[in-house]
Amino acid sequence: MTTNHDKTLILVNLGGPRTSSEIEVFLRDLFSDPFVFDLPLPEFLRIRLAKFIAKKRAPKVQKTYESMGFGGGSPLVDETEKQAKVLELILNQQTNVKWKVKVSMTCGFPNIREDEFTKPDANTVYLPLYPQFSRSTVLSTLAILETKFGECPVGSGGYIPHFGLEPNFHQITAKFIYEFFTNQLRSDEFLHYPKETPKCDWKDLDLIFSAHGVPMRLIHKGDRYMEEVEVSVKRISEELRKFGFRGNVHVSYQSKVGPAKWTEPNTIQMITKLSKEGKHIAVYPISFVSDHLETLEEIGEQFKELTLENGGKSFVRIPAFGTYKPFMEYLAERVLLADTSVKDCICEKNGGESLKHCRFKN
Numbered sequence: 354m355t356t357n358h359d360k361t362l363i364l365v366n367l368g369g370p371r372t373s374s375e376i377e378v379f380l381r382d383l384f385s386d387p388f389v390f391d392l393p394l395p396e397f398l399r400i401r402l403a404k405f406i407a408k409k410r411a412p413k414v415q416k417t418y419e420s421m422g423f424g425g426g427s428p429l430v431d432e433t434e435k436q437a438k439v440l441e442l443i444l445n446q447q448t449n450v451k452w453k454v455k456v457s458m459t460c461g462f463p464n465i466r467e468d469e470f471t472k473p474d475a476n477t478v479y480l481p482l483y484p485q486f487s488r489s490t491v492l493s494t495l496a497i498l499e500t501k502f503g504e505c506p507v508g509s510g511g512y513i514p515h516f517g518l519e520p521n522f523h524q525i526t527a528k529f530i531y532e533f534f535t536n537q538l539r540s541d542e543f544l545h546y547p548k549e550t551p552k553c554d555w556k557d558l559d560l561i562f563s564a565h566g567v568p569m570r571l572i573h574k575g576d577r578y579m580e581e582v583e584v585s586v587k588r589i590s591e592e593l594r595k596f597g598f599r600g601n602v603h604v605s606y607q608s609k610v611g612p613a614k615w616t617e618p619n620t621i622q623m624i625t626k627l628s629k630e631g632k633h634i635a636v637y638p639i640s641f642v643s644d645h646l647e648t649l650e651e652i653g654e655q656f657k658e659l660t661l662e663n664g665g666k667s668f669v670r671i672p673a674f675g676t677y678k679p680f681m682e683y684l685a686e687r688v689l690l691a692d693t694s695v696k697d698c699i700c701e702k703n704g705g706e707s708l709k710h711c712r713f714k715n
Contacts, residue, residue: 368458369427380407382460429645473511484517527592566606575705628665
C-alpha cells in the first residue's frame with residue numbers, strides 16, 4: 354500500500370461517562386437516540402420523555418459507577434483509547450502510511466458529532482466496535498453520520514462493516530477463550546482480571562455467551578441482531594470444540610431496561626436456572642470488545658453473586674478482548690480493506706430499513 358496521504362481511523366463506541374459529571378449527558382444522548390429509545394410517540398414528546406428519564410436515572414446510575422472504582426465514571430472511553438493506540442502502532446508498522454487513530458462516542462464524549470471527526474472517505478475511515486449489527490448500535494451510528502454529512506458512509510471507502518459473522522472473528526474468539534482458561538493471557542493487560550478459576554475442568558463447564566439485550570420492538574422492525582448473535586455463538590462454539598471444549602453452550606441477553614419485552618432468554622434467568630442445577634458457570638460477553646459497566650459490574654459482580662446464591666458450584670467471568678493482539682491485528686486487516694466489498698445496503702439487509710441518503714438505493 355503506497356500513498357503520500359495521511360490516513361485517519363476513527364473508532365466508534367457507544368460511550369460512557371468519564372466522570373460523574375458526565376452521567377446525565379451520557380444518558381440524555383442515549384435516550385434521545387430514536388434508534389435506541391424507539392417508542393411510538395411524536396418526536397417532541399419522545400425527546401421530552403428521554404430527558405426526563407435521563408435526569409431521573411442519573412443518581413441511581415451514579416452510585417453504580419462509583420462502586421466500580423474508576424473515579425465515578427466508566428472505563429470504556431479509556432479502554433477504547435488503549436485499543437486506538439495499539440491499532441495505530443500496528444497500522445503504522447504494516448503500511449507506508451502515517452496513520453492517526455482517534456476515539457469517538459455516539460453518547461457522551463468525545464462525541465462523534467464534533468467537528469474533528471470529518472467526512473468518511475478513503476483517507477478517513479470509521480470503525481464501529483460492535484461485532485453484530487443492531488439498529489441500536491450500527492444503524493444508530495450510521496444515522497448520526499448521515500445527518501452530519503448528508504450521506505450514509507457505507508460504500509464511501511471510509512467505513513468498516515460489522516464483523517461478528519466473519520470466520521476469522523470466530524476463530525480468534527475461540528482462541529481467546531482457550532487462552533484465558535489455560536492461563537496464556539497477560540492479566541496486567543485487562544481491567545479487574547478475574548481471580549476466580551472454575552472448580553472443574555474448564556472443558557466441562559457451562560459456558561454462557563451473554564449479549565446486550567435489545568427491545569423486541571427492534572427485532573420486529575427487521576433487526577437481525579438476535580440471529581447474528583446466535584450464528585456467532587454457534588460458529589465460535591464449533592471452533593472452541595477444536596480446543597477440546599465439551600461442555601454445554603448457552604446464549605442469553607443482559608441489561609434489560611424498562612417493562613417492555615426484550616430479547617430472551619435473559620441472562621439472569623439463565624444463570625438462576627443453571628445455578629439451581631448445580632452447574633459450574635462461565636460467562637463470555639459476546640457483544641462487547643472491551644470491558645466496562647456491563648462486563649465488570651453486571652457480569653463480574655451481580656451474576657457471580659446470583660450464581661453462588663442459587664447453588665452454582667463456581668462462576669468465572671471471561672474478560673472482553675481489550676487489546677488482545679490477535680484481535681487488534683484482525684481489526685487492522687479489516688481497516689486496510691475498508692468497505693470495498695460492500696455492494697448493497699447493509700442497513701436494509703440487517704436492520705430492516707435503508708437510510709434516506711443510502712448510495713445503494715434504486
